[in-house]
Structures are given as C-alpha cells and as structure tokens.
Amino acid sequence: MLDAIGYAAPSVKAPLAPFKFQRRDPRDHDVVIDIKYSGICHSDIHQARDEWGGSMFPMVPGHEIAGVVRAVGPKVTKYKVGDHVGVGCFVDSCRTCDYCQKGLQQFCDDGMTPTYNGIERDGKTPTMGGYSDVITVDEGYVLRIPENLPLDAAAPLLCAGITLYSPLRHWNAGPGKKVAILGLGGLGHMGVKLAHAMGAEVTVLSHSMRKQEDAKRMGADHFYATSDAETFTKLAKTFDLIICTVSHDIDWNAYLDLIKVDGAMVLVGVPEKPVPVGAFSMIMGRRSLAGSLIGGIPETQEMLDFCGKHNITPDIEKISADKINEAYERVIKSDVRYRFVIDIATLKQAA
Ligand code: NAP
C-alpha cells in the first residue's frame, strides 16, 4: 500500500484537518499520480456538510485533480511516468452498460464510482479525493492535461470546466446563439470563457454588478444584475440557452421568461429545495427545463484539448492546505475570484 497524506472532514460540519491514509498499489491498468493541485468545488462543501444526505466520514474531498504520473501498472498503455494528468468526479463505473459503452460514464446504470464520498467497485473501500498527495486510478478514468496548460490552473477544468462544456456543446452554443450564464462563480466563469471561445454571444446574470469588469475580461458581451427588476423586462425572450450555476432558490419562472421560443434553461447548480415551475412558463415558448451532470471521459478529454488549443484556463486563487476551511467560508459568501486551488506541496507542512 502507498502512504498518503490528506485533508479530511472528520465528521459532518467539523472543520477539515490533516489526515493520514493509504492508497492501493497499482494494479495492471492503474496509474499512480502525484497530486500537485486540487480545486475546491462547491460540491465539496455540500458533501462535507452533508447537505445532500448520505455523506461518509472521514471524507477527503476533491475532484479537480491535476498531477504527474509517478508509476504505472504493467499493462498501462495510455500514460507513462512524468505525464501531466488529471482526475475528475469519478474514478470508475461498470464499463459494460450502454452509457459506459457510449462514454457517458457519469450516467452509468450501476452508478459511477465518485472520486470521494463513495465506495470502490470492490464494495468496501471508501474512495478518497484530491485534497491529498497521491491517488491510484485506472487509466481509463485518467485524463491527459495538455502540456501548454499550467497544472494549477488546469485542475478546476476537471469539474468546473467539463460541467459547463458539456451542456454548452449539447445545446449547441456557438455563433448566432445567445447564451446566458447565471452565477459567476467557479462553474459560471468557466461557462463564460468556454461559450465565448465557442463563438456564442455571452451574457452574465449575476446577483450584483460587482463582477462586471471581471466578466467582460473573461469574454462576456453583456452583464446584468438579477437584483434589478428591470433586467427581467429588458431581457424577456432573449436567450437560446441559460445555464444556471446557482445553488440558491431563485424565481425559476422569471428566468424561463428570458428564454426564446424553443430555448432551454439547464440546471447544473443544485438548489436545496425542489424547483417550482409554472406550466405556462414552458408552454408559452415551447421551452425546456433540463439538467446536466459533469461529462463522460471522452468529452472531458475533448474539453481539455479544447482548452489547450484555445489557451483557456480558470482564474484561480492558490491557497495552502491550512487555508481550506477559510476558503470554504469564502466560497459560501461568493467571495472567490474564481476558483480556489490547493497547492498540495503545502500539505506536508500542514500535516
Ligand atoms: P460557486 O463558486 O459558489 O458559485 C456559485 C455562484 O452562485 C456564486 O458565485 C454567485 O454568483 C451565485 N450565488 C451565490 N449566492 C447566491 C444567491 N444567494 N442568490 C443568487 N446567486 C447566488 O459554486 P460552484 O463551485 O460554481 O458550484 C455551483 C453549483 O453547481 C453547486 O451547487 C455545485 O454543487 C454544483 N455543481 C454541479 C455540477 C454538475 O455536474 N451538475 C458539477 C459541479 C458543481 P454571482 O455572484 O455572480 O451571483
């Protein structure tokens, strides 16, 4: 077994603290990765605080992992020692169902194996995530990070990047399309950069005007505050696509009214309460309300290559491991510009 050090939530809502554990030795198809950077996703906070129920502790969160290959199992063909690689939200799946066969492992019939807060396919070993110095993952669930992308800024692409890339592609964001990104946080700011690179006209809908300059710098064409009632009259029937990254309860019908005929509103954020929607908000414009979950392995690789080609990286604030709890509080207060990334080299001092 391989000794690992990490940062773990020992129990629900308790502050994260240094934690020692072990990773498996590489099997035939495994890649051992020295983790260099790990992004902090709002989903880490939801799960460390058991806001979705069923959380398992101790929990080492982290599913935006970027690192360097330390060792490979004897049958690994895709990666070699020294390669820059990433791991996203899942580390395995059944591999045989229709969705796995199609590369949509996130929808595996048997349930994907989450990178943390889950159980490995042996049915007993808890999975532990990226707030740690090493991880062992089957090569089929490892992504290649383009050499021109710095590893620290590449990390958030593994969740925030793919979570926006996938719906933008699925709902055909591109030239001639008006796309709105609701919420300019970790996910939202990637949505702006990606939609802009795809050639769409991008609008940011933010709860205040504070982030306007940043959004324009990222490629947004327009910026509106949702706290201003006029925004909703001005933008009625404007968008082909709205992607909602907010995890708070909002007036869903008001946003549906901003969509053109045949347009769609896609939820990626996870609000606490069920989403109440009036039938007329959809009927009157043949509108769709949909959801989207990260992306499969082939699409995640496609997204990384797209970011490599267009030089797209998130805006990050690098932190040392002992600042994780503080960073959580700042994410909750929307005080993040625009993704915290843990420098894993600082784990040793913290442990
Ligand atoms: P984040 O960085 O905290 O961003 C969320 C943004 O929501 C904030 O920056 C803020 O943007 C807006 N917001 C915050 N409080 C608000 C309020 N009271 N009312 C309206 N808007 C508010 O979080 P994230 O990491 O991007 O994650 C966002 C959500 O997506 C989380 O629920 C997370 O669990 C979920 N998620 C889903 C998937 C998926 O596959 N579907 C993947 C990853 C994460 P403004 O300041 O611009 O308003």
Ligand code: ZN
């Ligand atoms: Zn995430």
Ligand code: ZN
């Ligand atoms: Zn499957």
